[in-house]
Amino acid sequence: MNSRILETLEYPKIRTQLAELTITQDGQEQALSLTPSSRRPQVQQWLAETQDGFEIDRLGLNLPLEPTKKINSELKRLHIEAVLNGTELAKIKTVLQNANQLRDFLNDLRQQGANLPSLYRLGQKLVPLPTISQRLEAAIDEQGNILDTASPELKQIRTTLKRTQQRVRERMESYLQSGQRKYLTENLITVRDDHLVLPVKAEARQHFGGVIHDQSASGQTIYVEPQGVINLNNTIQTQKILEKQVIAHILADLSAMLRPYQAQLREDAWLVGRFDFINSKVTYAKQLKATQPQLSDEQHFAFYQARHPLLPQDQVVPNDIILGQKYRNLIITGPNTGGKTLTLKTAGLLQLMVQSGLFIPAGENSQAAIFDEIYADIGDEQSIEQNLSTFSSHMENIIWMSRHLNAQTLVLLDELGAGTDPQEGAALAIAIVESFSQSHCQLMITTHYPELKVFAYNYPATINASMEFDTKTLQPTYRLLIGIPGSSNAFDIAARLGMPADVVQRARQLQPGASQDLNVMIQDLEKQRNQYEQEAQDYHKQRQTLQRQQQDLDQQRQKLQNQKAQLLDQAQAKANQLVDQAQQQAAKIIAQLRQWQQQGRLDIKDDQLIRAQTQLNQLHQQRALQKNRVLRREKRKQQIKVGDEVHVNSYDQDGVVIGQDKKGNFEVQLGILKMRLPQEQLTKLKKIPTKAATNYVSRRRAHDNLPLQLDLRGKRYEEAMQDLDQYLDAALLAGYQEVTIIHGFGTGVIRKGVQKYLSHHPRIKKFQYAPASAGGQGATIVQLR
Known part of the structure; x- marks a missing residue:
């Protein structure tokens, strides 16, 4: 991609904003050197890396990264066999820590099943070097200081050094707490020439013996290292020399350890920066509320609800x-x-x-092309040094572009033909569009010439567009209207600003007829668009009203269902109460019958009495069913009269009605027994419904409750197959001729299982995928025999 287009479109500002979001110098360098690619595989890889970064963010996780600096100079020093100091080793240590943390983090996500193919491929390139990393961690801290754990010898030296320094301090403090304080000008311990000394009065300089290291400007204070600590201080100096020697040896060993791995360290540093850069792309996209674009197979783009990334997102239209x-x-x-x-x-x-x-600030499903080159001629590029006018400068750019155009080129031309005579400029602009169009490039131009509006209507593969202008407020709305040319609105604006009406009218008369016709056409199109937009808004409001009404109806339906359930519960409770009373009465009757049997007055068997008692104990559910309105309505249709055969519910016996008293009770002949019973305990015997009628009722009930489609999405394979088997049985019983099985796309396991099951089912007439508008290969339509 040519560098000129990057500057024209302010692309470097995008790189700068990305770089500000990085925390490693390698990541910052990659952001600042970012350049668009015209190779589709490369672009797809970059977008996939950004998408994987988004997936990590969606999981609520963060890449384990710490700030790092570039290690190029350190690697060069290793190459010439130089010994690195602690600060340089600390920089390499941080790079290795990041590499190890990233590799472990990605391995954990892989084991958990996270789908991050692009980042996994990058992670596999990381060289962890665990032994070297552990050695550096034990030897160097983050600031580059050598730790005591770097070697046992260093630890022993520092232990001796600390112990000796403590003894020196204790000895010095003893001078401050004894009677010798009177020889000091101040009651404190200070340092001169890296030695602990006492501020002694000049006249008492010989009292402590030892070595004089300094004196005050007045000569009244002498800084003395007492004789009693000289040997201890000598020990300290000796240990410090040994410490430096051991540290130098440790640094040399660590440098020699790293030297064979220069290539791996360079690769790790770049990869750590790459992960940091990917993280910055995700953060930048979140700031812009950007989405992932689709790559078009053809050379076209469709940016829906696109916003300029460098403008405040809450202000741009x-x-x-x-x-x-x-x-x-x-x-x-x-x-x-x-x-x-x-x-x-x-x-x-x-x-x-x-x-x-990069993701872009545009709506979902936006598409982008892959162009080999993007050319632009935007803005005033007049050159005083080259003595070129604005028009000449634009023409030079356009001439240069015309030599490099092809079908993989996007051209952006601002104010084409401007800067010269309007008629000549318009003619030239039309000729340029025709010439550029022959190369099959994608072309976007802006212009004020009305001739180009007419040209766009007649020229193939060309369309008008305009930026909307509100004539009421005299302000642009910044809305792009594709398919509608814009008008200058000069006359309307002048009139609203107070221009006399006769002047405006005269100006309209002086306008060429073709221009008048064009403006009338444009105004008519704008009126139609406004009308369509108003109608669309009205339809939208109506739909919202209908949705609210539907929600109200659903709420009322739910309320009625709740009330119905409550009434049924109350009725069932009442029915059970009545049954309890009936059971008590029936128990008394059975007891009386048993007593008569014992007395020899009735020929009733024990098994009949036990069966009667069992039937009475089951009356709770039967009574509850009798509360059903359908059953009550059916019972009201049956009128019991003398001579009818009836079933006595309380005794589970059939009998014949032989009479009826004034209270409405019926006298029933039960074998040798005659009993007077109320109508509630009698059921008129009728013919058993035919099989066809029974099937019809069952089919109607199944049809009323069974949906016409089965949704298997989100279910396990075994559960889905079981549900499918039960559903098809119910659909056949309901008499359905066609049903829909929704199995989704997913991995295809359930879809294949459904089709395998259907192909072996004897009652399946035909099955096929649903139309594209009804789910496509995500659903199967089944015809039943």
């Missing part, structure tokens, strides 16, 4: 910018400061971002 699908030339007209140039820059910059592996 989003627009749909589409090019290449139905037209290759987009001619944008409209007033000055209406957003034409911004639209060009937005389209170009979003395309550059996509080809850099």
Whole structure:
């Protein structure tokens, strides 16, 4: 991609914003050197890395990264066999720590089943070097200081050093606490020449013996190292020399240990920076509320609700910018400061971002192309040094572009033909569009010339567009309207600003007839668009009203169902209470019958009495069923009269009605028994319903409750197959002729299982995938025999 387009579209600002979000110098360098690619596999890889970074963020996790600096100079010093100091080793240590943490983090995610193929491939390139990393961690801290654990010898030296320094301090403090304080000018211990000394009065300089290291400017104070600590201080100095020697040896060993792994360290540093850069792309996309674009197989793009990434996202007006699908030339007209140039820059910059592996501030399902080159002629490029006018400068750019155009090129031209005579400029602009169009490039231009509006209507693969202008407020709305040319609105604006009506009218008369017709056409199109938008808003409001009404109806239906359930519960409780009373009465009757039997008055068997008692104990459920309104309505249709055969519920016996008293009780002949019973305990015997009628009722009930489709998405394979088997049985019983099985796409396991089951089912007439509008290969339509 040519560097000129990057500057024209302010692409370096995108790189700078990305770099500010990195925490490693390698990541920052990769962000600042980012350049769009014209190779589709490369762009796909970059976008996939960004998508994997988003997936980690969606899981609520963060890449385990710590700030690191570049280690190029350290690797060069290793190459010339130099010994690295502690600070340099600390920088390499941090790189290795990051590499180890990243590798462990990605391995854990892989084991948990996270789908991050691009990051896994990067992670596999990391060289952990665990032994070296552990050695550095034990020897060097984050600031580059050598730790006591670097070697046993160093630890022993520092232990002796600390112990000796403590003895010196204790001895010095004893001078401050004894009677010798009177020889000191101040009651403190200070340091001179890296030795602990006492501030002694000049006249008592011989009292402590030892070595004089300094004196005050007045000569009244002598800084003395007492004789009693000289040997201890000598020991300290000896240990410090040994410490430096051991440290030098440790640094040499560590440098020699790292020297064979220069290539691996360089690769790890770059990869750590790569992960940091990917993380910055995710953070940047979240700031912009950006989405992942789809890569078009053809040379076209469709940025829905696109926003310029360098403008405040809460202030910019989003627009749909589409090019290449139905037209290759987009001619944008409209007033000055209406957003034409911004639209060009937005389209170009979003395309550059996509080809850099970045998500873009646009709506879901936006598409982008992969262009070999993007050319732009935007803004005033007049050159005083080269003595070129604005028009000449634009023409030079356009001439240069014309020599490099092809079908993989996007061209952005701002104010084409401007800077010269309007008639000549318009003619030249039309000729340039025709010439560029022959190369099959994608072309977006802005213009004020009305001739190009008419040209766009007649020229193939070309369409008008405009930036909307509100004539009521005299302000641009910054909305891009594709398919509608813009008018200058000069007359309307002048009239609203107070221009006399006769002047405006005269100006309209002086306007050429063709221009008048064009403006009338444009105004008519704008009126139609406004009408369609108003109708769309009205339909939207109506739909919202219907949705609210539907919600109210659903709530009322739910309320009625709850009330119905409550009433049924109350009725069942009442019915059970009545049954309890009936059971008590029946128990008394059975007891009386048993007593009569014992007395020899009745020929009743014990098994009949036991069966009667069992039937009475089951009356709770039967009574509850009798509360059903359908059953009550059916019972009211049956009128018992003398001569009817009836079933006595309380005794589970059939009998004949032989009479009825004044209270409405029926006299029933039960074998040798005659009993007077109320109607509630009698059921009129009727013919058993035919099998066909029974099947019809069952089919109707199944049909009323069974849906026409089965959703198996989200279920395990065994559960889905069991549900499918039960559903098809119910559908056949309900008499369905066609049902839909929704199995989704997923891994295809359930879809294959469904089709295998259907192919072996004897009652399946035919099955096939659903149409694209009804789910496509995510659902199967089944015809039943």
